[in-house]
Amino acid sequence: MSREHTTHRWWVLAVVGAAFFMTILDVAIVTVAIPSIQKDLHIAESTVQWTLTAYAITFGGFLLLGGRVSDLLGRRIVFIGGLVLFTAASLACGLSGSAGMLIAARAVQGVGAAIISPAALSIVTTTFTEGADRNKALGIWGALGGSGAAVGVLLGGILTKYLGWEWIFFVNVPVGALVLVLTRPIVPESRADLGHRRFDVGGAVSVTGGLALLVYAISKAPDIGWATGRTIGLLIASVAILAAFVAWESRVTAPLTPFSVFRIRSLTAANIVGLMLGAVIYANFFILTLYVQQILGWSALRTGLTFLATAGTAVIWAGVAQAFVTKVGPRPVMTLGLVILALSVLGYTRLPVHGHYWPDLLPLYLTFSVGMVFGFVPVTIAAFIGVPEHQAGLASGLMNTTQQIGGAIGVAVAATIFTSKAKSGHGTAAAFTSGYHWAFAALVAFAIVGAVAAFVMLRGIRAPAPETEPVQVAA
Numbered sequence: 001m002s003r004e005h006t007t008h009r010w011w012v013l014a015v016v017g018a019a020f021f022m023t024i025l026d027v028a029i030v031t032v033a034i035p036s037i038q039k040d041l042h043i044a045e046s047t048v049q050w051t052l053t054a055y056a057i058t059f060g061g062f063l064l065l066g067g068r069v070s071d072l073l074g075r076r077i078v079f080i081g082g083l084v085l086f087t088a089a090s091l092a093c094g095l096s097g098s099a100g101m102l103i104a105a106r107a108v109q110g111v112g113a114a115i116i117s118p119a120a121l122s123i124v125t126t127t128f129t130e131g132a133d134r135n136k137a138l139g140i141w142g143a144l145g146g147s148g149a150a151v152g153v154l155l156g157g158i159l160t161k162y163l164g165w166e167w168i169f170f171v172n173v174p175v176g177a178l179v180l181v182l183t184r185p186i187v188p189e190s191r192a193d194l195g196h197r198r199f200d201v202g203g204a205v206s207v208t209g210g211l212a213l214l215v216y217a218i219s220k221a222p223d224i225g226w227a228t229g230r231t232i233g234l235l236i237a238s239v240a241i242l243a244a245f246v247a248w249e250s251r252v253t254a255p256l257t258p259f260s261v262f263r264i265r266s267l268t269a270a271n272i273v274g275l276m277l278g279a280v281i282y283a284n285f286f287i288l289t290l291y292v293q294q295i296l297g298w299s300a301l302r303t304g305l306t307f308l309a310t311a312g313t314a315v316i317w318a319g320v321a322q323a324f325v326t327k328v329g330p331r332p333v334m335t336l337g338l339v340i341l342a343l344s345v346l347g348y349t350r351l352p353v354h355g356h357y358w359p360d361l362l363p364l365y366l367t368f369s370v371g372m373v374f375g376f377v378p379v380t381i382a383a384f385i386g387v388p389e390h391q392a393g394l395a396s397g398l399m400n401t402t403q404q405i406g407g408a409i410g411v412a413v414a415a416t417i418f419t420s421k422a423k424s425g426h427g428t429a430a431a432f433t434s435g436y437h438w439a440f441a442a443l444v445a446f447a448i449v450g451a452v453a454a455f456v457m458l459r460g461i462r463a464p465a466p467e468t469e470p471v472q473v474a475a
Contacts, residue, residue: 008186009127009128009133009137010137011186012123012124012127012186012187012188013124013127013128013137013140013141015179015182015183015186015187016079016119016120016121016123016124016179016183016187017120017124017140017141017144018175018178018179019079019083019086019116019120019176019179020116020117020120020121020141020144020145021144021148021151022086022113022116022172022175022176023059023086023112023113023116023117024144024145024148024149024152025148025151025152025155026055026090026109026113026152026172027055027056027059027148027149027152027282027407028148028149028150028152028153028156028282028285029152029153029155029156029159029168030051030052030055030106030156030168031052031152031153031156031285031286031289032153032156032157032160032289032293032300032303032304033156033159033160033165033168033300034048034049034051034052035300036160036164036165036300037051037102037165040165041096041097041098041099041102043099046223047099047103048099049223050099050103050106051102051103051106053216053219053220054103054104054106054107054110055106055107055109055110055113056110056215056219056404056407056408057107057110057212057215057216057219058107058108058109058110058111058114058212059110059111059113059114059404060114060211060212060214060215060401060404060405060408061114061208061209061211061212061213061215062110062111062114062115062208062211062212063114063117063118063211063397063400063401063404064118064207064208064211064256064257064394064397064398064401065114065204065207065208065256065397066078066082066114066115066116066117066118066119066397067118067119067122067393067394067395067396067397067398067400068200068204068256068257068393068394068397069115069199069393070115070118070119070122070191070393070396071122071191071192071390071391071392071393071394072191072192072199072393073191074189074190074191075119075122075123075126075189075190075191075392075393076119076123076183076184076187076188076189076190077189078115078119079115079116079119079120079123079183079187080180080183080184081115082112082113082114082115082116082119083112083116083176083179083180083183084112084176084180085108085109085111085112085115086109086112086113086115086116086172086176087112087172087173087176087177087180088108088112089105089106089108089109089111089112090105090109090169090170090172090173090176091169091170091173092105092108093105093106093109093169094166094167094168094169094170094173095166114400117396117400118393118396118397118399118400119393119396120396121141121392121396121399121400122392122393122395122396123187123190124137124138124141125138125384125387125389125392125395125396126190126389126392127188130384130385132326134381134384135322135325135326135381136319136322138322138377138380138381138384139318139319139321139322139323139325139377139380139381140318140322141380142318142321142322142373142376142377142378142379142380142381143314143315143317143318143373143376143377145376145380145403146281146314146318146372146373146375146376146377147310147311147314147315147369147372147373149281149282149285150285150307150310150311150314150369151307151311153285153289153303153304153307154304154305154307154308154311155168155171155304156168156300156304157299157300157301157302157303157304157305158301158304158305159171160300160301161299161300161301162301192389192390192391192392192393193390198253198254199254200249200252200254200255200256202248202252203245203248203249203252203255203256203257204256206241206242206244206245206248207242207245207256207257209241210238210239210241210242210244210245211238211242211401211405213234213237213238213241214235214238214239214242214405215404215405215408216234217231217234217235217238218235218405218408218409218412219408219411219412220234221412221416222412222415222416222419226416246259257394257398258391258394261387261391261394261395261398264385264386264387265457265458265461266330266382266383266385266386266458266461267382267383267384267385267386267387267395267398268457269382269453269454269457269458269461270330270379270380270382270383270399271383271398271399271402272402272450272453272457273334273338273375273379273450273453273454273457274379274383274399274402274403274406275402275403275405275406275409275450276338276406276446276447276449276450276453277338277341277375277376277379277403277406277450278402278403278404278405278406278407278409278410279406279407279409279410279413279443279446280341280345280410280443280446280447280450281372281375281376281407281410282406282407282408282410282411283407283410283411283413283414283439283443283446284345284348284368284440284443285307286411286414286415287348287414287418287436287439287440287443288307288348289303290418290436291351291355291433291436292306292361294432295353295355295429295432295433295436296355306357306361306365307365309362309365309366309369310365310366310368310369310372311369313366313369313370314369314372314373317369317370317373317374318373318377321333321337321373321374321377321378322377322381324374325377325378325381329458329461329462330378330379330381330382330385330454330458330461331378331454331455331458331459331461333374333377333378334374334375334378334379334382334454334458335451335454335455336374337370337371337372337373337374337375337376337377337378338371338375338447338448338450338451338454339371339447339451340367340368340370340371340374341368341371341372341375341447341450342371342444342447342448342451343367343371344364344367344368344371345368345440345443345444345447346440346441346444347363347364347367348364348436348437348440349437349438349440349441349444350437351433351436351437352433353429353430353433371447375450378454379399380399382458382461383395383398383399385461410443410446413439413442414439414440414442414443415439417435417438417439417442418432418435418436418438418439419435420435421434421435421438421439422434422435
């Protein structure tokens with residue numbers, strides 16, 4: 001392989017990785033700006049949360065569809081379409097003068113993100129063949145995904161403090177425009193050779209509707225209660241729609257999601273672990289942001305800066321993680337990562353009411369970074385071991401979907417536990433802190449389940465080196 005071709009591949013990773021990083025940033029970047037948005041647009045507290053929920057619903061709901069469409073229509077053209085939609089929606093978010101416009105633009109932004117993420121990841125996996133180079137590329141990708149939430153809180157705090165909340169959206173516009181300009185000359189077009197171009201409309205409508213409804217039900221459950229008729233009804237409806245999707249896919253000749261892909265044991269294991277990992281990562285940053293702002297009284301800027309320790313060290317650990325995966329396989333690295341996460345989050349259950357950055361937070365921020373990267377990197381690599389090129393978009397969509405659904409579940413469970421404990425203590429600082437402790441304890445359980453799943457399901461799975469043949473991992 002020529003040196004020019006090798007260099008070109010890394011430029012492809014840089015271009016699509018920048019777009020992917022924007023989509024992950026926007027999951028968390030709004031969190032610290034919520035008070036400013038609420039004040040400037042005169043939005044009720046119950047309504048302003050929709051700036052988070054609207055993005056989560058469409059992002060989680062359209063991921064699987066976005067991944068499969070990129071296989072069918074062409075990964076570069078679909079990536080460009082998602083990028084244009086995301087960038088335009090970001091501009092609309094920043095220009096919003098009302099709650100309705102902002103929430104609608106955030107929903108469209110989520111659709112764009114759901115198109116970008118799986119298309120970008122499938123471009124990477126089809127650009128790099130299985131082996132050490134792909135492991136390095138996916139190691140970088142895992143670091144971007146793992147640190148995105150932390151950087152989102154950091155950048156959100158800085159932009160909100162010095163430029164205003166509008167700039168947490170405006171910053172996407174020049175980045176999106178630059179990526180758009182660079183995509184066509186740098187990123188090659190590719191599509192799956194399926195022998196047909198039939199599109200499974202029934203599968204697309206049912207899976208997107210079912211996933212979007214599921215994310216909505218989970219996201220709203222902490223506000224209206226898990227045992228209410230509305231929540232139960234929404235959950236039943238989402239499960240029924242997804243069951244209809246499964247039934248439809250088993251009959252249609254060209255399914256949106258061929259279930260044979262789940263015979264690839266490493267992909268199935270990676271998605272189960274990714275679900276748990278998403279729950280821990282996103283909920284952790286959500287709870288910590290509330291703790292340092294509500295209990296410690298820190299500003300949006302200071303809140304963001306505290307996460308620099310996690311985001312900054314993630315890049316360093318990504319190189320170590322991918323090297324370990326190449327040498328010993330994803331199983332030990334992934335298991336170790338989830339165990340470190342469990343221990344770090346367990347440490348958060350001892351946060352005091354009058355806490356300090358040192359020694360209460362910084363050591364745990366640093367260890368959490370190690371666990372986060374040692375989880376995300378091998379999960380990302382394992383999700384593509386043995387996956388045929390024509391199913392790269394599908395595998396990308398599945399991986400992103402499980403992580404986003406996991407994040408929605410983790411945040412919803414943590415918020416429910418925190419709210420119930422805080423109310424029982426009449427809303428005092430001590431009661432709030434106790435609520436955070438119990439919420440973190442729930443995340444410990446998610447991490448342990450993920451560690452057990454990784455240890456049990458990935459037995460015998462190795463990440464192939466360049467000189468080896470692809471590993472056969474079908475169950």
